[in-house]
Amino acid sequence: MRTRLTQKLCIEHPIISAPMGLAAGGRLAAAVTKAGGLGLIGGGYGDSEWLEREFAAAGDERIGCGFITWSLAQKPDLLDFVLAHEPAGVMLSFGALAPFAQRIKEAGVMLICQVQTLALAREAVAAGADIIVAQSAEAGGHAIERATFTGARDRRLSRGRSAGYVLVAAGGVADGHGLAAALMLGADGVLVGSRFWASTEALVQPELQAAAVAADGDSTIRTTVVDIVRGYDWPPPFTARVIKTRLTMDWHGREGELAQPAVQEREKARYWKAFHAGDVENTCVLAGEAVGLIRDVVPAGKIVRRMVEEAEALLARSADTLGSVSI
């Protein structure tokens, strides 16, 4: 399955794994690349020891890395560290591109910019993005309120013919149906988070993955609770999509109270204890609406192959049976 994205990245399948903080380590990224996509390590909130270890875990596979840009701004040296590993691409999301975009381009590394609005898309074009990821509200973790269905379409329409970037859809894609639909909407490929989060190689507690497998698509909510409780200073209007656990729903709507220092400190300790223990209801589970499409925890390579085979079959069948295209 060749698209502008596979050509741009010299990969086999138009699938990128999302650089999910803590969850997307070197083994996951390497497995996605090995299967013909491109794997990205999650730079998260910037822990250089973690990054060192995970780049090592990726071995010789060609992978990239993604950053939460506003967080990277607090530890800008991490970019040099990552560039020294000669990544296949660096993805920036959630913050001002200017200081970093140029360094990435100068290093001869592919600049991947994830955007959530048309204004951010224009900023990414101005910064020289090679790949623009149009991310939407159904995504797990941080995003804002736009849907893939229209978002990918109008990012596509908004691009000038001369702009050389390729477009990737993110948010809600977890199977071949989603990949085929994204291509129909005008995207050149997909960036997939939750589905890879529920893979064997992801650095995720099995109990949290089991909760995602058990959840349906109506089981998630966008909220700021997960950031307040962890003490992360996310700028508005970003919120995070999580599964509706007890902790989340207890505090959703009472964010002011949660933010009080004594309360936050107590809840933060409980959050991380439960997170590491796999105690689902007493932590937050960052995952997208696509959890409704996840039925098992399998190796990332199998996820890539399934998606591609399913999408190819759908696309072939749609033309074979153009007189009757229900699938």
Added chain:
Amino acid sequence: MRTRLTQKLCIEHPIISAPMGLAAGGRLAAAVTKAGGLGLIGGGYGDSEWLEREFAAAGDERIGCGFITWSLAQKPDLLDFVLAHEPAGVMLSFGALAPFAQRIKEAGVMLICQVQTLALAREAVAAGADIIVAQSAEAGGHAIERATFTGARDRRLSRGRSAGYVLVAAGGVADGHGLAAALMLGADGVLVGSRFWASTEALVQPELQAAAVAADGDSTIRTTVVDIVRGYDWPPPFTARVIKTRLTMDWHGREGELAQPAVQEREKARYWKAFHAGDVENTCVLAGEAVGLIRDVVPAGKIVRRMVEEAEALLARSADTLGSVSI
């Protein structure tokens, strides 16, 4: 383009026009049917004189009608009135189905149920729905927070093999890309609102249509302002997507103040005066994220033909060029 939907409804193209209150009159519905889809008149908040006139305006074309179910419950006789016109289908959305579903089925009329969650989808199956419309948050007007991209997929997955209904995706579909993507996601067709709202035959002030043509996909917001100001008692969690006009943004976040009787009465008068005068900034414009994909106001028949031709070309091309499917 034949799908389960075209077979079920005996129509040519898998496209239904949304029963938008006030906007979707008889001429629009008739034009969509004449072009090979199925047009639905918008029952809205239940004005029998308006319905009488619009059924007459549809002439002899085979059309259907849609209701806001909680509003219909306040004027249940309207259903008899509509059934007496032998509609091709009656769509129920936003309320308890039980009292009406049975009467529709008994009249031998196709039961179309629009749902926003899996629980509502199950209720629709239990009520014997012939067609289930999976509506999502990018839609204009009322809905709740689920996206088409995942919503249509997991409604599809959730249906038992024995359930005989066909699935229609709604929200964010305004062109052939959207139609083709919806089919890839597993839907049998699409229900289209905003794109037909911006058609020649829609009962919409030209100034409001011009505002939608000028808007991009980031120009809309989900809010309760439009219902509070009009005095409509919408049950939570439904909100309405509107273009960010001055009136909307002045009151969004100050809903409690707006709901005070003296304020609401004053603003309601201003709202309707501006609405009828085409004074965009001082009223609300119910429209979906798909406004970013609307570039012109054209006859509904042309919209249907464009969508079908574009979708067919995309589906054919995807297979012709399966080695390079970027579109």
